[in-house]
Amino acid sequence: MRLSITAFLLFGLVAQLPAYAQTARPRILFDATKAETAGNADWTIDEDTNGSPQRLPTPLQSTVTATTAETYWTGALSSWGIALVQRGYAVETLPSTGRISYGDASNTQDLHNYAAYVVDEPNIRYTGAEKTALLAYVRNGGGLFMISDHNMSDRNGDGWDSPNIWNDFMSTATPPNPFGISFDLNNLTFTTGVGAANAPADSLLHGPAGNPVAMEYHNGASLTLSRTANASVRGALFQPGQATTGSTGALVAHAHYGQGRVAALGDSSPPDDGTGSPGNNLYNGWNAEANGDHARLLLNATIWLATPNTRISATRSSAEAAGFTVFPNPAVGQFFVSGPVLPQQVRAFDTLGNIVATSAAPTGTGTLAVALPGAAPGLYVLRLSLADGRELTQRVAVQ
Numbered sequence: 001m002r003l004s005i006t007a008f009l010l011f012g013l014v015a016q017l018p019a020y021a022q023t024a025r026p027r028i029l030f031d032a033t034k035a036e037t038a039g040n041a042d043w044t045i046d047e048d049t050n051g052s053p054q055r056l057p058t059p060l061q062s063t064v065t066a067t068t069a070e071t072y073w074t075g076a077l078s079s080w081g082i083a084l085v086q087r088g089y090a091v092e093t094l095p096s097t098g099r100i101s102y103g104d105a106s107n108t109q110d111l112h113n114y115a116a117y118v119v120d121e122p123n124i125r126y127t128g129a130e131k132t133a134l135l136a137y138v139r140n141g142g143g144l145f146m147i148s149d150h151n152m153s154d155r156n157g158d159g160w161d162s163p164n165i166w167n168d169f170m171s172t173a174t175p176p177n178p179f180g181i182s183f184d185l186n187n188l189t190f191t192t193g194v195g196a197a198n199a200p201a202d203s204l205l206h207g208p209a210g211n212p213v214a215m216e217y218h219n220g221a222s223l224t225l226s227r228t229a230n231a232s233v234r235g236a237l238f239q240p241g242q243a244t245t246g247s248t249g250a251l252v253a254h255a256h257y258g259q260g261r262v263a264a265l266g267d268s269s270p271p272d273d274g275t276g277s278p279g280n281n282l283y284n285g286w287n288a289e290a291n292g293d294h295a296r297l298l299l300n301a302t303i304w305l306a307t308p309n310t311r312i313s314a315t316r317s318s319a320e321a322a323g324f325t326v327f328p329n330p331a332v333g334q335f336f337v338s339g340p341v342l343p344q345q346v347r348a349f350d351t352l353g354n355i356v357a358t359s360a361a362p363t364g365t366g367t368l369a370v371a372l373p374g375a376a377p378g379l380y381v382l383r384l385s386l387a388d389g390r391e392l393t394q395r396v397a398v399q
Contacts, residue, residue, distance in 0.1 A: 021226025220267025
């Protein structure tokens with residue numbers, strides 16, 4: 001069995017994972033509170049009633065198999081949802097009647113319960129309370145995927161389109177532009193010539209879903225990046241003719257903020273799988289364009305966003321700060337752990353807490369090879385046991 005293992009550098013001592021990380025299947029939430037079905041859009045994973053997606057897709061995702069077609073659900077993002085379920089995630093929709101909150105125990109769909117939150121082309125401006133919730137969610141370890149469309153794409157006629165909505169959200173934060181990303185007010189179309197950043201460690205370009213290098217834009221907006229506002233922000237793909245190391249002309253970008261992560265895409269066409277509610281003119285950008293790279297990039301981005309950063313207590317070890325390293329990332333068949341001292345043992349647990357693999361090493365320094373023979377695709381947790389009694393944990397994904 002060929003295995004591809006992406007190991008995320010998330011070591012932590014006396015760490016406490018967010019609520020979603022303690023469930024069997026990390027949950028991805030797709031937003032439908034911001035008129036994502038207005039006009040000709042249908043940016044949902046499933047809707048039993050035309051234009052009104054429900055919380056849980058039907059048929060139930062527990063019945064999804066490795067061969068389930070995206071038409072199992074009805075929505076232009078159904079391919080995205082089905083693919084995530086096939087990779088070990090659970091997906092939900094925040095319906096139009098839902099509330100965007102963080103830390104509100106009375107809200108069963110509070111963002112604290114989700115590994116990543118996908119908002120594809122919002123058409124309603126965020127309230128002050130919603131902006132506060134979004135920032136708190138990311139700052140405390142959540143993953144936010146911001147997708148826009150082109151300038152002047154106001155689908156519900158309220159005077160706000162998605163680039164302006166995202167810019168308003170970020171410009172009113174304190175300090176402004178916390179993610180270092182702004183959406184340009186332009187309208188771009190191209191099918192070739194996109195440049196990919198030369199970044200071997202970029203999890204969006206080199207992840208468990210593959211190594212995307214291409215993207216097609218059908219009326220989208222570019223992104224401008226500010227490392228002054230956020231030193232971690234990076235572009236992954238750039239529009240034709242733009243330098244792939246610059247701060248302008250990005251099409252896809254990502255950044256860290258607090259304990260969380262953010263990704264941004266300036267066009268809603270790449271996630272569109274061409275199927276949805278009757279009457280909408282949809283086109284298959286998911287896997288029928290850019291040699292299938294749209295699907296690869298969107299899945300890599302979602303997996304990266306949904307990988308929780310552990311919350312470290314005040315007793316954080318200097319060993320972690322000194323830098324345990326996992327490489328290569330991604331890996332095929334096995335990966336390697338190195339650090340100031342070798343762990344005495346590395347155990348791999350599945351999401352139900354069962355041990356699926358154990359690797360032992362002699363005391364000393366060097367590199368420890370860790371393999372997961374026969375492991376099914378999905379998410380796992382590694383526990384590194386050190387000679388002094390300390391325990392380090394790390395999440396990994398097997399493909």
